Amino acid sequence: MSYTSFSGEEFNAFREIKDPRPLNMLNLVKVHKEVEYPNGEVVSGVEAYKRYGRLSFPIFESLGGKIIWRGEMLFPLIGPSEEKWDFCFIAEYPSVGAFVSMVKNPDYREAMKHRQLAVLDSRLIRMAPLSSGKNFSE
Secondary structure (H helix, E strand, C coil), rough: CCCCCCCCCHHHHHCCCCCCCCCCEEEEECCCCCCCCCCCEEEHHHHHHHHHHHHHHHHHHCCCEEEEEECCCCCEEEEEECCCEEEEEEEEEEHHHHHHHHCCCCCHHHHHHHHHHHHEEEEEEEEEECCCCCCCCC
16 A cells, blocks of 8 residues: 555544644655656656655745755665655754645645646654653663
8 A cells, every 4th residue: 555645534634633742744755666647757756756845845944844854765674674755854844834835835735736746655753842851762
């Protein structure tokens, strides 16, 4: 089973969490090898996702968003060996309201067409920042 978007019910539950800390969204994204646009143009899934990134970033940034971590997946030591992610990053938003504003923005929705075409599977996990702590659990 692959996951490429969220439902209205999931979005409502996401919005109902009351937490004043900045919103950190862990993104794990696997894209199709190739995609075909409705106009017949064929590009790699990576290129289609990059188009989404280029078009959506100004909107994300205007709402106070920033990328706080980006990494390249090398090897799954624990977990399904078939799960390989092409894009791994944490996007930070100042609030849930900023995220909701982005999702409702008409220009962002237009950019999302590239994401929806590109993505084969993904994980989008709402998180909140904590201090670095002393060890893995504190």
